[in-house]
Each structure stands twice: as structure tokens, then as C-alpha cells.
Amino acid sequence: xxxxxxxxxxQTPAQAAHPAAPAPQTAVATDHLEDMxxxxxxxKKNDQxxxxxxxxxxxxxxxxxxxxSAVFIENIKQQSGE
Amino acid sequence: xxxxxxxxxxxxxxxxxxxxxxxxMPSADLSARAIAAARGAIGYQRWDDSPFWPNGGKxxxxxxxxxxxxxxxxxxxxxxxxxxxxxxxxxxxxxxxxGELGFAPSRESIFAAKNNVDAHGVSFGSHENYLxxxxxxxxxxxxEFFHYLARVLVPFLVSRTILxxxxxxxxxxxxxxxxxxxxxxxxxxxxxxxxIINTRDEPHADAETYRRLHLILGDAxxxxxxxxxxxxxxxxxxxxxxxxxxxxxxxLQSPVSALWAISKDPTLKTAVPLANGRxxxxxEIQQYYLDSARAYFDDRGEEEEQILERWSQVLSELARExxxxxxxxxxxxxxxxxxxxxxxxxxxxxxxxxxxxxxxxSLRSKSSIYGMLAATGLINRLLRDEEIxxxxxxxxxxxxxxxRSAVIEYGGSPRDWTECAISDGPVNMEDPFDWISVDAMxxxxxxxxxxxxxxxxxxxxxxxxxxxxxxxxxxxxxDHTGSSLSTQIRALIVSMAAHHDRRVRLAAIEAMxxxxxxxxxxxxxxxxQDTDYRVRFAAECVLRGEP
Numbered sequence: 001x002x003x004x005x006x007x008x009x010x011q012t013p014a015q016a017a018h019p020a021a022p023a024p025q026t027a028v029a030t031d032h033l034e035d036m037x038x039x040x041x042x043x044k045k046n047d048q049x050x051x052x053x054x055x056x057x058x059x060x061x062x063x064x065x066x067x068x069s070a071v072f073i074e075n076i077k078q079q080s081g082e
Numbered sequence: 083x084x085x086x087x088x089x090x091x092x093x094x095x096x097x098x099x100x101x102x103x104x105x106x107m108p109s110a111d112l113s114a115r116a117i118a119a120a121r122g123a124i125g126y127q128r129w130d131d132s133p134f135w136p137n138g139g140k141x142x143x144x145x146x147x148x149x150x151x152x153x154x155x156x157x158x159x160x161x162x163x164x165x166x167x168x169x170x171x172x173x174x175x176x177x178x179x180x181g182e183l184g185f186a187p188s189r190e191s192i193f194a195a196k197n198n199v200d201a202h203g204v205s206f207g208s209h210e211n212y213l214x215x216x217x218x219x220x221x222x223x224x225x226e227f228f229h230y231l232a233r234v235l236v237p238f239l240v241s242r243t244i245l246x247x248x249x250x251x252x253x254x255x256x257x258x259x260x261x262x263x264x265x266x267x268x269x270x271x272x273x274x275x276x277x278i279i280n281t282r283d284e285p286h287a288d289a290e291t292y293r294r295l296h297l298i299l300g301d302a303x304x305x306x307x308x309x310x311x312x313x314x315x316x317x318x319x320x321x322x323x324x325x326x327x328x329x330x331x332x333x334l335q336s337p338v339s340a341l342w343a344i345s346k347d348p349t350l351k352t353a354v355p356l357a358n359g360r361x362x363x364x365x366e367i368q369q370y371y372l373d374s375a376r377a378y379f380d381d382r383g384e385e386e387e388q389i390l391e392r393w394s395q396v397l398s399e400l401a402r403e404x405x406x407x408x409x410x411x412x413x414x415x416x417x418x419x420x421x422x423x424x425x426x427x428x429x430x431x432x433x434x435x436x437x438x439x440x441x442x443x444s445l446r447s448k449s450s451i452y453g454m455l456a457a458t459g460l461i462n463r464l465l466r467d468e469e470i471x472x473x474x475x476x477x478x479x480x481x482x483x484x485x486r487s488a489v490i491e492y493g494g495s496p497r498d499w500t501e502c503a504i505s506d507g508p509v510n511m512e513d514p515f516d517w518i519s520v521d522a523m524x525x526x527x528x529x530x531x532x533x534x535x536x537x538x539x540x541x542x543x544x545x546x547x548x549x550x551x552x553x554x555x556x557x558x559x560x561d562h563t564g565s566s567l568s569t570q571i572r573a574l575i576v577s578m579a580a581h582h583d584r585r586v587r588l589a590a591i592e593a594m595x596x597x598x599x600x601x602x603x604x605x606x607x608x609x610x611q612d613t614d615y616r617v618r619f620a621a622e623c624v625l626r627g628e629p
Contacts, residue, residue: 017194020179020613032210035402038378039402039403039406042406043403043405043408045268046405046408046409046418046460047422048516049458049459049460050418050419050422050455050458050460051256051452052409052458053454053455053457053458054419054422054423056454056457056458057085057451057454060437060438060441060449060451062217062519066433066434066435069433069434069436069437070433071102072193072437072440073192073201073433073437073440074101075097075098075099075100075106075201076095076097076193076195076200076201076202076440077097077100077106077109077111077200077202077204078095078097078109078146078147078200078204078206079145079146079147079204079206079208079274080145080204080205080470081093081144081145081146081149082091082144082145082206082207082209082272082273082298
């Protein structure tokens, strides 16, 4: 793990959102930009995977329309246990 | 890592989706059929109707629900494994019941799910159990200690929702399925007044030493990361509480209202009022506990390291952009999926979204959205399918569930969590950590060589507590065996006297004292030169014939 990654891991979320370390402004900006780029890449990849999964879901009642969904839901009926 | 026994009780939802125009079979009837079919589903045959299972867990009908109680697990990873194996059992059982009822696949089906709320607003449970200390040297009074434990836990449990909520479409999107049904801070009841802290006191163990903390507020998790974080972070906070480590707690002004408010805000921006007049978001409260844990655990075991690392990672991601936890946290994964499917111009009250919400939790391979997301690679897994499959039949490695499982295998019958019956009398299992009962094994007719092999294998495990029990088991086994095995037992005890952990060396010296005989004189003399004064003292006592 790089030193930078280690530092990031040890940051609190509040620090991550508002870096408090008095580092040179350019270094913070570059680091923040790298983080944002990596985050965006991951979100984009997840989005693609999600779309692939949805495309494969041919048997899901909800994808068969509003009426089918309503009928399906009506049948999900349990007793409380605990 | 402080050893902790963890167990889960999960109520599964089974519904008949009938052919168009036909009436659905009541879910209670379907659940009863499932209980009858469950053993056959994994090829487990048994002469009696004991609800206990070959893996040491329990499967039974509870007020119209199929309920699976996991065996006693040692640590978090193992608890998640047995939770997922229960899910797999329900999947196999639903397949079996559908076959028995002769359903035409395209016309009717069984919807089997792991969630907490049905379509009519009825909630059902997924309870967590943690073995905790009854009291501590700092707070010796059990009631006072439980009061402290509850005080430490409440802000943690309320804010933990953002890690382990499984998400629900209910008047918009909420993070937690159970939150809206929790209406008191602490109570004995689990049905009318559902509390954050359940005060039920049934330890299923030595009541002088232990208490079983029974939590009913958590959601049932599909995602392995969420399940791991739910159990892992709670276990860590309990350890800190047992050592009375936490102070300056972010106590909540109104815990139940805070739980509801946090659950209703997927943006995570809601700040809830604290007792000190300030306010804090769930993320900030969680950060307090994480920072405390980092300060507390300077010497971390492997599992603690994993928990702290994943906890830190997820909190950091939630703070930056919640969507970074897609595949790890159920509520975020589900919300992202539903938002991708939200038809333009419609809102959260669209029945298609509610149907997708249910299907996320389906355990049937053909209709499980979670399963499809996992197959696509979107879900971050922690377990392998093969180990989940094996856990259907095999008990955890080092808890009393292993004794129960052996009793079942050899024709005995568990009576409850702490006792089994075999032909010549009961087997007491008060200690949940006690994974081997040499006495019971011998009485069941297990060949001593087989028992010795189990103990020898355990002696090389990394968990010190497991090794200590194995060494004690060797001393017990020495009473039951002939001369050839006796030599091997003695040799193994002697080798354990050179173990790197002083607690194991002490156990080996105790075993030498119990077994007796001149063969131990030399190793005992060597132990009097040990680097640890306790080991030296114990060896000298044994050599002098003192207790």
C-alpha cells in the first residue's frame, strides 16, 4: 500500500471531506482529484454491472408491468413470529 | 481477539404465488410443509423429530414462520458463513416443496425470501445473539453492568443502521426495514413493544459467568459485507464495553426517534439531538466508535484487523459518496438498483418498485435480484459457495455445536442448547466454547484413535483457546485409552509444553499433573527454567506434588 493510500485510509470521513492537514494547496488538490476520479470510475463500473444484471432479469414480475407487480405483492403475506 | 460466541436466528418469508385466478396457500401451511421437507432437501435422515440439525443449528416452525437458528459460531466470519448456509437451506427446501406440490414452473411458484417486512406491513425478526460477560471487575454488579452495556450500545446500534440496513420501499425509500417497528429503548417483549435493547436473559450457558445479548432491531442481510459489519462492529463495541473502556459517549436525547430519523434519510445528512444539547449524524456517531476501537485495539488479531479496516473503509465511502458502497451494503445496492429502474414520471409508490424490493431478497436462483447481481460480479463476496454448502452439514470447528453434531451423528439426541441425551445418560454442554467432550465421544462409541486425531489436529490451530481445550482433552482421553495411544498422548502433551503461548504451556503442565507418571519428570524440570514465572511456578508445584 502506498503512503498516500495509507494516509487516506487513516482519515476520518470528516477529514476526508475536509482535509485539515496543512499540506501545500496543490498537493491536496491533486490528491482530492485522484480520489474523485477513482470514485467516479468505480461508480461507472458498478453502473455498467447493474445494467448488465438488469438486462438478464427476464423473469422478474416487476419487469412484467404494474399489474403483475401489484398481484405479486398482494401474495407476500406473513404472520409475525419472533 | 477476545473470543466471542455469536449466533443468529432468522425468520424466513415463504409465500405461495398461485396461478392467475387461484387462491394462495396460507404462508403458515407452506412453512409447515417446508419444515417437513427440509431434511430431505439435504439428504438428512433421522429417526426422531428433533429440530436440531447436523451442523449443530436448529430449524423449526415459529408461529407460522420457518426459523433457522445458527449453531454457536466462534467469531464473525464463521457467523456470516452459517447465516448464509441457512439461506441456502431455505432455497433447497423451497425447491423440494415446489416439487412435492407439483407446481407447473411457469404458472405458480414459492417466493422464499430473507427480509423483515411483508407487503401488508407485518414485520418479522432476524435476531442476533452475542455471548457477553455477566459482570466485570470494574462493575461487579450484573444489573449495573448490563445498564452500562445498554448505555454504550444504544447510540452505536441506532447509528449502525447506515451499515446494515437492508433498505425498504415504504413511504419513499428507508434505510432500515426494522427501524419503523422499533418503539422502545429497552424491553423484555419482542412483539408488541419492540426494543433497541432486548432484556431477555436466557444465557444458554453458565449464568454466573455469561449473559446472552439478544438484539432484535437489526435487518436480515443479503450482502456478506453488511452481515460481517453488523456482527463485527457490534462484537468490537461489546469488547470495549466489557472492559469499561468507553466514555464521553454520544448519548442520544431520544434514541427511538433518532433511529426513525436516520432510517428515513438515505442522504445521511440528518443530525439527531444528543443528550448534551448538541447534535450528530449517524456517520459522526459511528466515527466516534471506530476511533475508540482504533485506540483500544493496539494489538489486533486478524479478524479485528479485518473488521476495523472494512468499517473504516465503508464509513469513508459513505461520507464521500454512498454509491461507492454498492455491492457491500444492502440498502445502497438496492436503492441504486431501484433508481435505475424508476420509470420516468413515477414515484416510490409504484408497485413495480415494491415488487423489485421483495425480489432483491428472494433466495430462489431463478428470481433473486441479489443472486443475479452476485452472478454479474457486482456483489463483494467474502465467502465461497462450496464452504456455504459444506456448512449445511458440518458444525463450526470449535464450539459446543461440534459436540451436538457428533451426538446427532452417533444416534443421540440434543434436548436443548445446553444438553444432549445419549443412551447412558445426559451430556452437559454448559460451556459454549467447549468444542470437545471426550467423555461424550467415548460414551457414544467413537474410536479413541479418532478422538485423538481431532485433538491432535486442534493442537496445531492458531486460536490459542482451541489449543488449550485440546490439551485438556488429551488429559481426559488418557483415562480412556490403552497403552499404545497413551504413549502418543503423552508425547503430544510434552510437545505442547514447548508451545509459544504461555497459556498453552500452562495447560500442558496441568495435563501432565492430571495424567501423572514418571515420563513427565524431565519436561517438568525443563519447565522450571521457563521464561514465564507462572509456568515455572506451576511446574515446580507439580514436581513437588502440590495442587
